[in-house]
Amino acid sequence: xxxxxxxxxxxxxxxxxxxxxxxxxxxxxxxxxxxxxxxxxxxxxxxxxxxxxxxxxxxxxxxxxxxxxxxxxxxxxxxxxxxxxxxxxxxxxxxxxxxxxxxxxxxxxxxxxxxxxxxxxxxxxxxxxxxxxxxxxxxxxxxxxxxxxxxxxxxxxxxxxxxxxxxxxxxxxxxxxxxxxxxxxxxxxxxxxxxxxxxxxxxxxxxxxxxxxxxxxxxxxxxxxxxxxxxxxxxxxxxxxxxxxxxxxxxxxxxxxxxxxxxxxxxxxxxxxxxxxxxxxxxxxxxxxxxxxxxxxxxxxxxxxxxxxxxxxxxxxxxxxxxxxxxxxxxxxxxxxxxxxxxxxxxxxxxxxxxxxxxxxxxxxxxxxxxxxxxxxxxxxxxxxxxxxxxxxxxxxxxxxxxxxxxxxxxxxxxxxxxxxxx
RNA sequence: GGAGAGAUGGCCGAGUGGUCGAAGGCGCAGCACUGGAAAUGCUGUGUGGGGCAACUCACCGAGGGUUCGAAUCCCUCUCUCUCCGCCA
Numbered sequence: 243x244x245x246x247x248x249x250x251x252x253x254x255x256x257x258x259x260x261x262x263x264x265x266x267x268x269x270x271x272x273x274x275x276x277x278x279x280x281x282x283x284x285x286x287x288x289x290x291x292x293x294x295x296x297x298x299x300x301x302x303x304x305x306x307x308x309x310x311x312x313x314x315x316x317x318x319x320x321x322x323x324x325x326x327x328x329x330x331x332x333x334x335x336x337x338x339x340x341x342x343x344x345x346x347x348x349x350x351x352x353x354x355x356x357x358x359x360x361x362x363x364x365x366x367x368x369x370x371x372x373x374x375x376x377x378x379x380x381x382x383x384x385x386x387x388x389x390x391x392x393x394x395x396x397x398x399x400x401x402x403x404x405x406x407x408x409x410x411x412x413x414x415x416x417x418x419x420x421x422x423x424x425x426x427x428x429x430x431x432x433x434x435x436x437x438x439x440x441x442x443x444x445x446x447x448x449x450x451x452x453x454x455x456x457x458x459x460x461x462x463x464x465x466x467x468x469x470x471x472x473x474x475x476x477x478x479x480x481x482x483x484x485x486x487x488x489x490x491x492x493x494x495x496x497x498x499x500x501x502x503x504x505x506x507x508x509x510x511x512x513x514x515x516x517x518x519x520x521x522x523x524x525x526x527x528x529x530x531x532x533x534x535x536x537x538x539x540x541x542x543x544x545x546x547x548x549x550x551x552x553x554x555x556x557x558x559x560x561x562x563x564x565x566x567x568x569x570x571x572x573x574x575x576x577x578x579x580x581x582x583x584x585x586x587x588x589x590x591x592x593x594x595x596x597x598x599x600x601x602x603x604x605x606x607x608x609x610x611x612x613x614x615x616x617x618x619x620x621x622x623x624x625x626x627x628x629x630x631x632x633x634x635x636x637x638x639x640x641x642x643x644x645x646x647x648x649x650x651x652x653x654x655x656x657x658x659x660x661x662x663x664x665x
Numbered sequence: 666g667g668a669g670a671g672a673u674g675g676c677c678g679a680g681u682g683g684u685c686g687a688a689g690g691c692g693c694a695g696c697a698c699u700g701g702a703a704a705u706g707c708u709g710u711g712u713g714g715g716g717c718a719a720c721u722c723a724c725c726g727a728g729g730g731u732u733c734g735a736a737u738c739c740c741u742c743u744c745u746c747u748c749c750g751c752c753a
Binding site: 286293296489 | 675694712714715721722723733
């Protein structure tokens with residue numbers, strides 16, 4: 243959530259920044275609402291002071307003389323003030339709610355360093371790692387080689403659930419599990435504390451990270467319970483510290499977490515209908531950081547490197563892309579995507595998204611920290627990134643490690659986690 | 666699912682209708698004492714909104730009610746703990 247105070251002070255800059263990401267919220271209207279709110283609050287607060295004064299008088303009188311003739315008069319006066327207050331409170335609350343609800347739907351402002359652009363074509367390739375795998379033999383797309391090897395089964399998954407689900411079989415299920423274990427082990431080794439959070443979260447958590455209220459239709463919901471299936475571990479992990487005041491000495495806090503992710507993929511009909519690329523349920527290992535604002539940029543860079551590290555160990559060619567303002571997610575101010583090389587299609591596909599949210603999520607989720615010896619509290623910064631999406635990693639392995647004879651070798655680093663070295 | 670108990674400031678804990686934003690302790694910070702430290706003593710120490718100075722308002726799990734006045738009384742909800750039941 244944006245800070246209305248910041249908007250008030252930099253109306254033009256904020257408006258321009260939003261326009262760069264294709265958002266046309268009228269910030270001046272929000273400021274007008276805030277003016278209204280302040281005015282009502284001042285009136286109310288003055289009346290309340292008056293009422294408190296009268297109450298004290300009643301108290302004093304009652305103690306000295308319980309039947310003092312002025313008491314009834316004062317009570318009457320207090321009641322009159324109370325009525326006025328009640329009217330103001332109603333008006334104020336309405337304005338406050340309206341302002342709040344509107345602010346919740348305004349996306350984050352892009353960081354000044356985020357390239358300005360109008361579509362994903364304006365994203366910037368920052369660096370490329372490894373060589374694109376272009377063997378002489380044809381490479382089968384992962385879903386074909388997967389079904390051929392008997393490790394991916396879509397038909398039965400569709401019977402059991404719906405389209406866009408998969409059933410992993412035998413060595414495939416094992417590979418999925420090995421990838422999860424490998425990634426968690428590697429991130430833990432590099433200083434991320436592993437957590438296993440709830441896979442169902444309440445509405446407040448989704449609001450905290452920004453999925454609600456605007457993107458309700460992207461998530462699966464358990465209507466009866468006000469619980470939602472997590473679309474990403476970002477939601478439960480970031481909300482772990484909701485409404486807490488952390489000590490600055492605790493920061494940065496770094497967590498890694500495995501969760502399944504559930505997404506309705508509304509609006510993506512016809513896209514990536516085959517294979518593991520776009521499913522309603524997929525596994526992911528996520529990295530989440532809570533950091534001091536002064537350190538958020540360098541922590542972001544190192545987060546990207548931690549995700550890249552996994553691809554490097556797996557020896558999968560990839561590139562790092564910095565998203566332009568138009569392609570930025572709702573809550574992000576700056577974002578790098580890692581795109582892995584998929585030889586069957588001859589293209590790079592997103593396998594990780596590493597975002598810096600600034601204090602946007604911290605405001606929504608009320609994530610604060612306090613510095614010893616310093617007055618007051620401040621909002622911290624949140625960052626997260628996939629490290630990595632498991633299913634898409636499996637795609638990349640099935641294609642990049644595919645041999646002319648149809649076998650698929652396993653990356654060396656996975657051997658300790660697997661019972662085999664090739665499929 | 667059934668029965669009971671509880672929720673107060675960073676922590677512990679007092680407070681059953683008025684001067685309580687809240688005793689006391691711990692912790693923390695500053696000062697004094699000391700060569701330095703410990704111990705001791707003194708002082709200070711919640712969050713948020715408005716003004717941005719004085720000041721003012723709100724907040725004792727959440728929401729509502731009674732009252733001139735609620736941490737204190739009433740109602741609803743949430744959560745925690747104990748016992749029983751069920752269960753991976």
